Amino acid sequence: MSYTIALNFEDGVTRFIGCNAGETVLDAAYRQKVNLPMDCSDGVCGTCKGHCEQGAFEMGDDYLEEALSEEEEAEGQVLTCQMVPASDCVIQVPVASSLCKTAVGSVDATLASVERLSEDSLELAVDLDDEAGLAFLPGQYVNIRVPGSDHTRSYSFSSLPGIRRASFLIRHLPQGLMSGYLSERAAPGDRLTLTGPLGSFYLRQVTRPVLMLAGGTGLAPFLAMLEKLAQQGEEGNGCDQPIHLIYGVNRDDHLVKCEALEAFVERLPEFSYTTVVVDEQSQHPQRGYVTHHMPAEVLHNGDVDVYLCGPPPMVDAVLGHFREQDIIPANFYYEKFTPNAAEEAA
Structure with missing residues (x-):
């Protein structure tokens, strides 16, 4: 063994x-x-x-x-x-x-598909050369070298570890280096190099209620985490703690992967989620920021593990909200992502 x-x-x-x-x-x-x-x-x-x-x-x-x-x-x-x-x-x-005397590893992959999910997001799928996939902790990220350049961009896995086809949610930026490649030049069969895994933002053992806070493509690591929990449940080692996700975006049409979230509701009996749209003109039931839709019942009087992944303004706003409300979670794990920075997970 x-x-x-x-x-x-x-x-x-x-x-x-x-x-x-x-x-x-x-x-x-x-x-x-x-x-x-x-x-x-x-x-x-x-x-x-x-x-x-x-x-x-x-x-x-x-x-x-x-x-x-x-x-x-x-x-x-x-x-x-x-x-x-x-x-x-x-x-x-x-x-x-x-x-x-060790260093970050790397693996080569073949581009399988690029799907435009919304005006501001893409989903990239790659087939890793290693049929056993890549070992990582759900929530971690890799650096992907942009073909035709010496630059890398960092993206969290939205897929499970240990499978050959890996996927990522990528924010589409009109002038972005990776966005430009994916939307204009990418083709199935292109070769990519992934370096990692990296990062301290990953799913820990669930021993108390969990609150997940996602902003935009910061949803990606939570998809990997939820898939891992669902898989454990199907293997007979299910989670009996409540897990709630609050997923915020700027506009209605920026909400993506809602079908996957609905599927997790079916697969994870203790899972629920809320979507929030910033746009004041939206007809969405929950408008504003994630901090406006964080009821006391999901905070469990502080006996909660909080995971937060989103752009820096969102992370700073949540940190400020917790300080103002004197909320001290049992554990608080967060990851800021900056779309154009290779050092941060997106």
Whole structure:
């Protein structure tokens, strides 16, 4: 038996390794040429300390409290030299990937299709060269090199990890480099290079109510997250916590993938969603901003994990709203995207 371990480095790079039954994470990493921090490898120094965000594991008793205190262990801290996984795990490694002699990976792909979803959004589908797909955490993004240039643009997956056909929602900008390529020159069979996965915005284990806030093409990572939760439910490991999505756009015709959201309502019994349109001339039932349509019942008196992905003004507005209303979620994960910046996820 082998488990998949996601190592999330502090520079945003994620590296996936396989860990055999009975093998420590440190040994598995070194076997796959990822040099995690270590000194003693005997549970004495604490150099290999990280934080396990999700997954089951055994630590045993062969380490000193000076290396890992009871308080640290209770907070999810681990020593990778002693940690033996009993399931797939996600571990935060508090150093840059370059210091561990590893780097972000890349995969080549073939353009399968480009669909115009609305006046301001496109859906890109690519077939990865690796039939096993690309490992990533739902919510993460990749950099895609724009054909004919040396520039990249960053996009969150809207599809599941581990499948060959990957999809992305892309904001259509009249003068955008990627938009121009996709709307004017792209053709099935074009070759693309994807670099990643990257980012700390991804679905954690659901242990309490979840509130998802999406702006425009910031819907993409939530489609991947919801698909993952739906798949888990179909495998008999369903989520019993309420999940509510508030999806905001500027105009009525900017709302996309609503059919997919309706399908998730059927597949996820605890899922519901609200759509919001900014345009004051709209006849949509909910007009304004997402902060205008955030009732107390979706905030659960702060016992809620909030995920937010949208353009910077939306993110700043939500952060300001929470401060003004003295709302302190149990956990708050957010990603700003800037359409023309290769460093940000869109």
